[in-house]
Amino acid sequence: MTSPLLTPLETNSISLPNRVVMAPMNRRRAVNGIPTESMITYYVQRAGAGLITTDNTAISANSGAYLNTPGIYTSEQKLAWKKIVDAVHARGGKIFIQLVHSGRVGHSAIQDGLPLVAPSAIRVNENIRVPDGTHRQMDMPIAIPTAEIPLWIARFVQASANAMEAGFDGVEIHAAHGFLIDQFINPWSNSRTDRYGGSIENRIRFLVEVMQAVSAEIGKEKTGIRLSPFREIYDLRPYSQELATHQLIMDELQKLDILYVHFSNAMIDGRPTIPKDYLQDARKRFKNLIMIAGGFNIASAEEILASGLVDLIAMGKLYISNPDLVERIRYDLPLASWDENTFYTEGDKGYIDYPKHQEV
Numbered sequence: 331m332t333s334p335l336l337t338p339l340e341t342n343s344i345s346l347p348n349r350v351v352m353a354p355m356n357r358r359r360a361v362n363g364i365p366t367e368s369m370i371t372y373y374v375q376r377a378g379a380g381l382i383t384t385d386n387t388a389i390s391a392n393s394g395a396y397l398n399t400p401g402i403y404t405s406e407q408k409l410a411w412k413k414i415v416d417a418v419h420a421r422g423g424k425i426f427i428q429l430v431h432s433g434r435v436g437h438s439a440i441q442d443g444l445p446l447v448a449p450s451a452i453r454v455n456e457n458i459r460v461p462d463g464t465h466r467q468m469d470m471p472i473a474i475p476t477a478e479i480p481l482w483i484a485r486f487v488q489a490s491a492n493a494m495e496a497g498f499d500g501v502e503i504h505a506a507h508g509f510l511i512d513q514f515i516n517p518w519s520n521s522r523t524d525r526y527g528g529s530i531e532n533r534i535r536f537l538v539e540v541m542q543a544v545s546a547e548i549g550k551e552k553t554g555i556r557l558s559p560f561r562e563i564y565d566l567r568p569y570s571q572e573l574a575t576h577q578l579i580m581d582e583l584q585k586l587d588i589l590y591v592h593f594s595n596a597m598i599d600g601r602p603t604i605p606k607d608y609l610q611d612a613r614k615r616f617k618n619l620i621m622i623a624g625g626f627n628i629a630s631a632e633e634i635l636a637s638g639l640v641d642l643i644a645m646g647k648l649y650i651s652n653p654d655l656v657e658r659i660r661y662d663l664p665l666a667s668w669d670e671n672t673f674y675t676e677g678d679k680g681y682i683d684y685p686k687h688q689e690v
Contacts, residue, residue, distance in 0.1 A: 333628075333632055333659055333660070334349065334632050334635040334636050335348060335349050335350050335628070335631060335632055335635060335643060335656075335659055336348045336349070336350075336656070336659060336660055337349055337635075339380065339619075339641060339642070341618075341619070342551075343551035343552075343589055344424075344499075344500075344551070344589065344619075346380035346381055346424065346642075347380055347422075348379075348380040348656055349380055349635060349641065349642050349643060350379050350380050350642075350643060350645060350655060350656050350659065351379060351380060351381045351382070351383060351621060351623075351642050351643065351644040351645065352376050352379040352381070352382040352383060352644070352645065352649045353383060353623045353644035353645055353646035353649065354383040354384060354385065354386055354428040354502065354504070354556065354644075355385060355646050355649075355650070355673075356385045356386045356396060356399055356674075357372070357385055357650075357673065357674065357681060358385075358396055358397060358398035358399060358674045358675075358676075359372070359385075359398060359676065359681060360385075360398050360399060360400035360401075361398070363388065363391075363394070363399065363400055363401035363403075363404070363407055364400070364401075364406055364407050364410050365400050365407070365410040365411055365413075365414055366410075368678050368681060368682055369400075369410075369414060370413055370414050370417050371682045372681060372682050373414050373417070373418050373423075373425065374417045374418060374421055374423075375653035375654075375682065375686075376423075376649055376653050376655070377418050377421035377422065377423030378421075378423070378654060378655070378656040378657060379423065379649070379655070379656060380424070380642070380656075381424050381425070381426060381499075381642070382418060382423060382424065382425040382426070383425075383426050383427075383428050383502055383592075383644065384400075384414075384425065384426070384427045384428055385399070385400055385428070386399070386428045386429075386430040386504050386509075387399070387400050387401060387402050387411075387427055387428060387429055387430060387489075388400070388401040388402070388403065388430060388431070388432075389401070389402070389403055389429050389430065389431055389485045389486055389488070389489035390403050390431065390485050390489075391403070391441055391442045391444055392436070392438075392441040392442065392444035392445065392446065392447065393430060393431040393432055393441075393485075393510075394430070394432060394436070394440070394441065395430075395432035395435040395436040395440070395458070395509070396436070396440065396458070396459075396674070397440055397459060397460070397461065398676065402427065402429070402489050402492045402493060402496070403485070403488070403489060403492070407492075408492045408495060408496050409496075411427070411493070411496040411498075412495075412496040412497055415496055415497040415498055416497060419497070424499045425498060425499055426498060426499055426500040426501060426502050426554065427493045427496075427498045427500075427501055427502070428501075428502040428503075428504050428556065429486060429489050429490065429493070429501055429502070429503055429504060430504035430509055430510075431482065431485070431486070431504075431509060431510040431511070432446075432509045432510060433446065433447065433448045433449070433471065433509055433510030433511075433513045434446050434447075434448035434452065434453065434454055434468065434469075434471035434510075434513060434519065434564075435454055435458075435468065435508060435509060435564055436458060436468060436469070437458050437460050437466055437468055437469050438469050439460040439461055439462075439466070440458070440460055440461065445469065445471070445472050446468070446469045446470075446471035446472065447471055447472050447473075447474050447482075447510075448471035448472070448473060448474065448510065448513055448519065449473065449474065449510075449513050449514045449519060449520040449521075449522055449526065449527065449536075450471075450473050450519065450520055450521045450522055450527075451470060451471060451472065451473045452471070452518075452519055452521065452565075453467075453468060453469070453470045453471065454468040454508075454564045454565050455467075455565055456468055456564065456565070473522070476524045476525070476526065479526065479536065479539075482510075483536075483539055483540050483543050484543075486503065486540050486543065486544055487543045487544055487547045489501075490544045490547050490548050490553075491547055491548065493548075494548050494552075499552065500548070500551075500552035500553065500554060500589065501544060501548060501552060501553055501554070502554040502555065502556055502592060503540060503541060503544060503553070503554070503555045503556070504556050505537050505540075505555050505556060505557055506556045506557050506558035506561070506594045507558050507561065507563055507564075507594065508561075508563040508564030508565075508566050511536060511537050511540065512558065512566065513566075514526060514527075514533055514534070514535075514536040514537065515533050515534055515537060515575060515579070516533075516566045516569065517533065517569050517571075518565060518566050518567050518569065519565070519566060520533055530571055530574060530575050530578055531578070533575065534575065534578060534579050534582065537555075537579065537582075538582050538586075541553065541555060541582075541583065541586055541588060542586060545586055545588055550586060550587050550588050550589065551589050552589065553586075553588045553589055554588060554589050554590040554591070554592055554619075554621075555583065555588065555590075555591055555592065556592040556593075556594055557576070557579065557591060557592070557593055557594070558593070558594040558595075558596075558603070559572070559576040559593070559603075559604060559608065560572060560576075560603050560604060560605075560608075561594065561596060561603050573608070576608070576612075577611065577615065580611075580612050580615040580616045581615055583616055584615055584616050584617060584618075587618065588618065589618060589619060590618060590619035590620065590621055590641075590642070591612070591616055591618075591619070591620050591621070592620075592621040592622070592623065592644065593609075593612075593620070593621065593622045593623070593640075594622075594623055594624055595622055595623065595624035595625055595626075596624050596625060597624070597625035602624075602625060603624075604622070606639070609622070609639045609640070610639065613638075613639055619641045619642060620639070620640045620641055620642075621640060621641065621642035621643070621644055622634065622640045622642075622643060622644065623643070623644030623645070623646060624646070626643055626645070627648075628659060628665075631643040631645075647668050648665060648668075650668045650673070650680075650684070651665070651666040651667055651668035651669075651684050652665055652666050652684065653684055653685075653686060654686040654687060657686070657687065658687055663687045664687075666684060666685075668680075668684075
């Protein structure tokens, strides 16, 4: 019996050979924001995925939370990404770029000395590694003035246009994990009193305007979004209107008719952060593709695909250690384990040295 993961996906907007997506992971291997030759190898090794989503990629110099995050806001970065895209396409793969603004997550020492910006001047009470190797508390961000919000929307649009020029098949907007768009959504990080704060409609306004602008620039059929409902991260905690907020987000995304919604799930104490009843509700509200990542093994991925609640499964850690993951699923081959100590280190160890099965 063929695994549901290996079933092709055919829509009017996209054609994929299987339902296995390489999840977006910031492996932090760029140099000065520029993708490296090793990153070409890394993505080409995994071109058998139905779809690759890249490392989260900064839209400006103060948009990447971590050291060695790639960007796509300079011509040099764009040309480096084009080499990756061309190489993946040469292997028959498809690749979307994930675009991020980290907002209040980060430190000015990482971001060319530029200040952090956020919906409100509310600091993350966590430390982060900076270029001298030490860990420092994240900076206090500057609240973005209302008049400057269109400038940041324009940065997302320009980065998306850059991605199209580099040949990407599409763009995934990172609106999850406590980064800038998520900071607007959550009242713990958004205390604004203008049209971008307070009510649910106001708190999701920045997300909606970014998605409107990006899909208008590159086409709704090339536009996706990543969300992490109910995820507690970077001081973001549950709030009374959380379910209603995410229901309205799904309604608005349906109006925009974008290609997909990508949910980032996590297993906490054995329970998923995104419960089944929420996925059922999301499926009713959003009629296009739904992808989910986080906490899945092959069996549980096959089960949720067979249920019809989602269309695609994004794999992260399994793709780190199994560059030929689709072939291992197809032939029921053993899966290699990963080394968490090398997830975010510099160099090729734990990055491009995991062998394919026949090479073991």
